[in-house]
Amino acid sequence: MKTLEVLGNPTEQKYTVQAATSEHLHLAEAICHEMEESAKARGTGIAKRSPEYLRVKINEGKAIIATDNNGDFVGFCYIETWEHGNFVANSGLIVKPEWRQYGVAKKVKEFAFQLSRTKYPDAKIIGITTSLAVMKINSELGYEPTTFSRLPVDDAFWNGCKSCVNYDVLSRTDRKLCLCTGMIFDPEWEKKAKERTEEEPAPTQETSKQEIHSGWNFLKDVKVLERLKSIKEKLFLRLKSRKSERELA
Numbered sequence: 001m002k003t004l005e006v007l008g009n010p011t012e013q014k015y016t017v018q019a020a021t022s023e024h025l026h027l028a029e030a031i032c033h034e035m036e037e038s039a040k041a042r043g044t045g046i047a048k049r050s051p052e053y054l055r056v057k058i059n060e061g062k063a064i065i066a067t068d069n070n071g072d073f074v075g076f077c078y079i080e081t082w083e084h085g086n087f088v089a090n091s092g093l094i095v096k097p098e099w100r101q102y103g104v105a106k107k108v109k110e111f112a113f114q115l116s117r118t119k120y121p122d123a124k125i126i127g128i129t130t131s132l133a134v135m136k137i138n139s140e141l142g143y144e145p146t147t148f149s150r151l152p153v154d155d156a157f158w159n160g161c162k163s164c165v166n167y168d169v170l171s172r173t174d175r176k177l178c179l180c181t182g183m184i185f186d187p188e189w190e191k192k193a194k195e196r197t198e199e200e201p202a203p204t205q206e207t208s209k210q211e212i213h214s215g216w217n218f219l220k221d222v223k224v225l226e227r228l229k230s231i232k233e234k235l236f237l238r239l240k241s242r243k244s245e246r247e248l249a
């Protein structure tokens, strides 16, 4: 896929988004460092990624990187596959703090989404996240919220959650619920929408966009989602602290 050049900031600087190459291998340490610092700041755990792991992803052509004029990293994520390529996730999304809120994550995720679809056209693209920014971006790309039962059953997929501070919640609910929201994009939706539009009169641009999804308007419902997140936090985290109190007693 072609390198994308965007006018971004800070301050009035262009940045480029591309599939990472051997030229970017030396940035793996800085990216890992930023992932760890951001996880600490958010008070969450993260799936542990070593610089070596990121270098493997870069060498496989499965990493997406945004860099500034000096070649420094601005944003990053990589492609992960599960169950023999039936599921694809765009993981490890990180944007350097000073570059946040300028649309970098959106561009990196868009690139990762297109690259994933080119490499694995029949795969379902999935993600689990507590980040509203990520939910928003995923939603615009055509993902929908899903139950955990539609995500991979593979232990390897869920092992990524083990270093999260809320892993206990996931274990207690037998992987049915956690603070994260599961999201999925199924390429079948597009195929079906295409078949329908071939049979029906040409839709307007807006209706054709709506047909790709089954109709959930994330942007309209963001307040509902925030409320749901807060209820889950109150419910699960309170149960969690009661459990620790019992264990200490």
Ligand SMILES: CC(C)(COP(=O)(O)OP(=O)(O)OC[C@H]1O[C@@H](n2cnc3c(N)ncnc32)[C@H](O)[C@@H]1OP(=O)(O)O)[C@@H](O)C(=O)NCCC(=O)NCCS
Residues within 6 Å of the ligand: 038, 092, 093, 094, 095, 096, 099, 100, 101, 102, 103, 104, 105, 106, 107, 128, 129, 130, 131, 132, 133, 134, 136, 137
């Ligand atoms: C989450 C993160 C990747 C977002 O990066 P970013 O470049 O600032 O995001 P963007 O500027 O592309 O924003 C995309 C959308 O999300 C919104 N957004 C950004 N940060 C947000 C936040 N903290 N809360 C709610 N919405 C947010 C933006 O307003 C934008 O919406 P819009 O298109 O309606 O304007 C970045 O904050 C980060 O690296 N955080 C630490 C690591 C992390 O949380 N990774 C995600 C793990 S799942």
